[in-house]
Amino acid sequence: MGLLIAASAALRLMLGAAVGLGVDESYMVAAGRRFAWGYYDHPPLAWWLAHLAASVFGTEAGVAVRLPFIALFAGSQWLMFRFASRLYGAESGLWAAIALTLAPVFGLTTGGWVLPDGPLTAALLAAALALQRALAAKEGRWGAWLGAGLFFGLALLSKYTALLVGLGALLYLLTTPDGRRWLARPQPYAAAAVAVIVFAPTLLWNARHGFASFAFQGGRALGAAFHPFAPFTVLGGEALYLLPWIWAPMIVALFAAGRRGPEARADWLCFCLSLFPIVLFPIIAVWSRQRVLFHWAAPGYLFLFPLLGRMLAEGVAVRRVWVRAWLGLSLGVWALGLAAALSDLRWNWLEKFTHGKDPVVEVLDWTPLRDELASRGLLAKPGVFAALRWQDAGKLAYALGSDVPVVCLGNDPREFGLIQNLAALRGRDIVLIAPNYDFPRLQRAVEGRFQSLTALAPLQLPHAGKTALVLPAFLGRGFQPAR
DSSP: OHHHHHHHHHHHHHHHSSSOOHHHHHHHHHHTSSSSSSOOOSOSHHHHHHHHHHHHOOOOOHHHHHHHHHHHHHHHHHHHHHHHHHOHOOOOOOOOHHHHHHHHHHIIIIIIISTHHHHHHHHHHHHHHHHHHHSSSSSHHHHHHHHHHHHHHHHHOOOOHHHHHHHHHHHHHSSSHHHHHHTTTTTTHHHHHHHHHHHHHHHHHHTTTTTTTHHHHEEETOOOOOOTTTHOOOOOOOOHOOOOOOOOHHHHHHHHHHHHGGGHHHHHHHHHHHHHHHHHHHTTTTTTTTOOOOGHHHHHHHHHHHHHHHHHHHHHHTTOOHHHHHHHHHHHHHHHHHHHHHHHHHOGGGGGGTOOOOOOOOGGGGHHHHHHHHTTTTTTTOOOEEEHHHHHHHHHHHHTTTSSSSSEEOOOTTTHHHHGGOOOTTTEEEEEOOOOOOOOHHHTTTTTTTEEEEEEEEEEEEEEEEEEEEEEEEEEEEEOOOO
């Protein structure tokens, strides 16, 4: 187990140093430079971790701000091993941790990127392990119950989808004899109170900001559309994110655990904890006007890994060849994927097969723009920059550093809309960086916001000796905040 954790952590460290920050990562690091008790998109824990890492290391370099998330996933691997081992034995625990590491949505993105999913996964596993220990006791176990509440509160402080796993825990308590006995005692309620206390900063921040974060995330589930085939798209996307040969036996195990019912307590615990995220998001996709992202259900799949670990351990015990094929296929996909990505970062060869569009452009940092803007004298005057999309504002703000003001003038500024003071920029000249905007389209987008608008020579983002991205630039004079 130690070898698995060390080897995979070393790989994620290498990737963290070699690959630039993605769109969401750049946005979180840049917009999270200001400490707050809450943020527009998500609860604050992941933002705090990135902010802390940048402060401790004195740099916002990718490997530095990613380090807490790499460390958290190492902890998640160990927690998965412990949780599955307590349910099904050490061999099952080891295979569950291996499968968790090989699933790209966990081993790659959750395991090494600046995203809320890293602390969410670690906190949920710690809460589940504490809950299992609490349920296994005949009485007492205050420490385990309070620990479950503490870690579940940290999960809520990471991402709101943790609530769905909490509903699964409540379902387990309501549907099992032992669970109902615990509901007649004070420990579960004390655990819930601890979770609420830990989550309180987000509650208070939302109350002071018109419940902006709750409204934003809750609004994603609303809509008046009808997409009858959307659930199949969501499930297919989840299968790709996990790898189909990991996802398929998980789904089989989920149905099997459901058929066994509460009598098979370990299986039923995994079933309950996983049920709501896996079922809810494909259903929401039927009517939601916004696309359901495939990783949203990841907290549910997290608790199917112990069931998969048991299947793999049983297969090894009887020397079934499919286990070796499963492992070889998973490792082969990882090796090919990493080789392709890293070699493209060096030689940019994949664009030949993608109609000239660089597939790694989203993980290219925009930091070369700082020198080009400085050479044009634009950092000193006007010294204020803007984008029309929060994604571009995040990339730009991360590239230019904390000493250069960057604002987002689009209709969806996200966290930038809360931290920027546009009134203080009245009358200022602003450089707009607007990917995919030509001059007429930009004029329409910022109509009435500037006294005049002039096109500048576009900026060029280099990659592997070529131009990976052309960024149109404009100079807006006499900024007028919208009334």
